Amino acid sequence: MxxxxxxxxxxxxxxxxxxxxxxxxxxxxxxxxxxxxxxxxxxxxxxxxxxxxxxxxxxxxxxxxxxxNAPPKVASLNMSTIESYRDRVATGGRAVTLLEASCDLVTPPAGAALALQLEGGAKAWHIRRLFAVDGSPSALMSEVVPAQLFGRPIDPSPMLRIETSLYDLLNQHAPGSAVHASTELEAVCVHGPDARALDLTDGAPVLQATQTTFERRGQPVAHGVSLQRTDLVRMRITR
Structure with missing residues (x-):
C-alpha cells in the first residue's frame, strides 16, 4: 500500500x-x-x-x-486509480466545472438497494451531478449512498460543491470508507432529460459506467451510474 x-x-x-x-x-x-x-x-x-x-x-x-506532447483534443480519463472525475480529467490540463447538483433522500432503486445490501424500506441519498469539461456538459453522475453509514447518518451536502468528491465524502465520514471500486462499462443510447442535460440529440451514444464502491473490509458503501460523452472525454485503463 x-x-x-x-x-x-x-x-x-x-x-x-x-x-x-x-x-x-x-x-x-x-x-x-x-x-x-x-x-x-x-x-x-x-x-x-x-x-x-x-x-x-x-x-x-x-x-x-x-x-x-501537445494536449490531445479529447480529454483523458484514467481509470487506473480510485480518484474523482474532476481530478482525473484535470490532470490533463482541462477545466472541470460542476453545472448542476442535487441530493434527495429517497427509497433507492432496486438495483442500487441490492448492490448496497440495503434492507427493504431503508432510505438512501440520491446525489445527481452534471459536470462540464472546458464549458461543455460531459458527464452526468447519479450516486446512491446509504442514509446511515457505520451507524451514523451521513451528510451528502458537501457534494453539492465541486471540491468534494464521493470518495472525499465517504472518507471524511469514516477514514477508509472508499478504498476499492468495481466498475462495469457499457455503450448505451441516451434519451430524454439525460440527453438534454448532456447537450446531445435523443438516442446519441454515450459510455455508461456502473460502479460500486467498497470500504476496506469489502462492505459496499456507494453505488452509482454515470453517463459520459466520449467526444469530449476518452476513458483510459492503464494496467
Whole structure:
C-alpha cells in the first residue's frame, strides 16, 4: 500500500511539473535529474514515465530522451486509480466545472438497494451531478449512498460543491470508507432529460459506467451510474 501511494504521489507531481514548467516539444531532464527533483528513485520515475507515455502525455524516443506532447483534443480519463472525475480529467490540463447538483433522500432503486445490501424500506441519498469539461456538459453522475453509514447518518451536502468528491465524502465520514471500486462499462443510447442535460440529440451514444464502491473490509458503501460523452472525454485503463 505504501509503495503504491508513493508511486501515485510521484506520478501526480510529475504531471504537475510537466504542465507547469514544460511546453509541447520540450525534452524532459534525464530520469536521474527527475528522481532528484521529486525525491524518489529512478525506478519510480521510470514507472511514472511509462504511464504518461501510455496516456500520450509524453513520447519516449530511444537514444534521444522523453518529449512533451501537445494536449490531445479529447480529454483523458484514467481509470487506473480510485480518484474523482474532476481530478482525473484535470490532470490533463482541462477545466472541470460542476453545472448542476442535487441530493434527495429517497427509497433507492432496486438495483442500487441490492448492490448496497440495503434492507427493504431503508432510505438512501440520491446525489445527481452534471459536470462540464472546458464549458461543455460531459458527464452526468447519479450516486446512491446509504442514509446511515457505520451507524451514523451521513451528510451528502458537501457534494453539492465541486471540491468534494464521493470518495472525499465517504472518507471524511469514516477514514477508509472508499478504498476499492468495481466498475462495469457499457455503450448505451441516451434519451430524454439525460440527453438534454448532456447537450446531445435523443438516442446519441454515450459510455455508461456502473460502479460500486467498497470500504476496506469489502462492505459496499456507494453505488452509482454515470453517463459520459466520449467526444469530449476518452476513458483510459492503464494496467
Amino acid at each position: 505504501r509503495r503504491d501511494s508513493a508511486a501515485q504521489s510521484a506520478l501526480l507531481r510529475l504531471r504537475h511539473l510537466i504542465a507547469s514548467e514544460f511546453s509541447p516539444g520540450d525534452r524532459l531532464p534525464p530520469e536521474k535529474d527527475l528522481a532528484e527533483a521529486l525525491d524518489v528513485s529512478r525506478t519510480t520515475v521510470r514507472e511514472a514515465l511509462v504511464v504518461l507515455a501510455a496516456e500520450d502525455i509524453v513520447t519516449r524516443q530511444w537514444g534521444s530522451g522523453t518529449f512533451v
